[in-house]
Amino acid sequence: MVQGTANLNTEVTEKWLQEYVDSWVQFFKKQTVDGEVATYIPILAEANADALGISIIGRNGTIIKSGITEEKFTIQSISKVLTFIVACMERGLAYVLSRVDVEPTGEAFNSIMHLEMKRPNKPFNPLVNSGAITVSSMLEGRTSDQKLEALIVLLEKMIGYRPEVNVRAYESERDTSMKNRAIGYYLLEGDYLESDLGITLETYFKQSAIEITVDDLARIGLVLSNDGFDPNTNEEIIPRAISRLAKALMLTCGMYDASGKFAAYVGVPAKSGVSGGILAVVPPRVRDEEFPFLEGCGIGVYGPALDNQGNSIGGIKLLRHIANQWDLSLF
Ligand code: DON
Known part of the structure; x- marks a missing residue:
């Protein structure tokens, strides 16, 4: 060739x-x-x-x-890279890294195991669900739409238009995702969430449903x-x-x-x-x-x-x- x-x-x-x-x-x-x-x-x-x-x-x-x-x-999990970037831009790298680590898990993306087995149960990295949900809770804003605004603006700068959330996809995950809810409760118990669990999950499901x-x-x-x-x-x-x-x-x-x-x-x-x-x-x-x-x-x-x-x-x-x-x- x-x-x-x-x-x-x-x-x-x-x-x-x-x-x-x-x-x-x-x-x-x-x-x-x-x-x-x-x-x-x-x-x-x-x-x-x-x-x-x-x-x-x-x-x-x-x-x-x-x-x-x-x-x-x-976009699903690819959004995790971008919300991590936005959280670092909003809150500062050092602060974000004090709440989520940078170690690979070697486990499935939605694994709950390390939250239970490691003490204190700091999420391993922002690209698995536990870390990403933590990061979503750190985004500035009170409502999920406010929290996602900086992400949408960042995306617009890179792709040239304002992307949209696919509402059916958002609702489809919101109504079925019991594992992510369970992860959310673990994070809540470990004091890792910086916004209300419901708002945090809404933000996470919406960011996953952005269409690209x-x-x-x-x-x-x-x-x-x-x-x-x-x-x-x-x-x-x-x-x-x-x-x-x-x-x-x-x-x-x-x-x-x-x-x-x-x-x-x-x-x-x-x-x-x-x-x-x-x-x-x-x-x-x-x-x-x-x-x-x-x-x-x-x-x-x-x-x-x-x-x-x-x-x-x-x-x-x-x-x-x-x-x-x-x-x-x-x-
Ligand atoms: O939380 C979830 O399960 C999905 N919103 C995203 C998972 C995902 O894309 C992992 N992919 N390999």
Whole structure:
């Protein structure tokens, strides 16, 4: 497979990259049969199990997208990276880290076990449900809509429009999510919640139900790749230190109990969601050979059929393949 892009003009290179990505998406789409769509949030069961799509946006403006790219889906756990960022911007990094740790759990994303087994029961990291619910309680505002406003504004700066909460998805999770309620009660007992439990959970369920596309995820990834700065205007959207920490957390905790394998075989910070989205951040890299996107890029993936850990099965395989072909790994 030809990888080099040296000595080619941009137009030819883009055409070439596009053809490769088209063929890889077609190939990995077939592997979605090995996964299953999430059903514990009833509305997610309606997703098209064999859908697979990707958007890659480079620092130089190159956009390669393929497969199902127009469909909106709920952001789910990918929102955890963003609420963590907003909480750090509002409350200060040190304060947020005094309430939630930065250690991977090695457990499922909705595990309650470590809250019970570790004393004091400080949530392990902001990217598992216990940590994310804690973070949602820290957002400024009295109502859930007030708490989410800064998140929506941050998203608007990165994706170029004001995203909306899918009300059916919000209600579907709100009415069924007993595990998250149980986690909420543990946090309440441990004195980790900074707002009323009902408001906190409402905020958490609404943030999970924000609708986005793969392009939006790629744009968010590009800002993180660029250390929090807008790639076009160079405006600081996220302070550099917060952006760095968010990426470190994505690398160590972003794919739940598959984070180690993802770091080993793909090698970039990423965050998945149970609706099948993956946000991946490719920082700029220095290589002797010419590879695509050396100046960094953001990648958004959508593939609702999930593996046993709750990550998009086709999406992970596709990302792993692209990372190998284009030498995307940080390591
Ligand atoms: O709390 C939940 O279960 C969902 N709102 C989000 C979970 C999620 O996306 C984890 N994904 N792998």
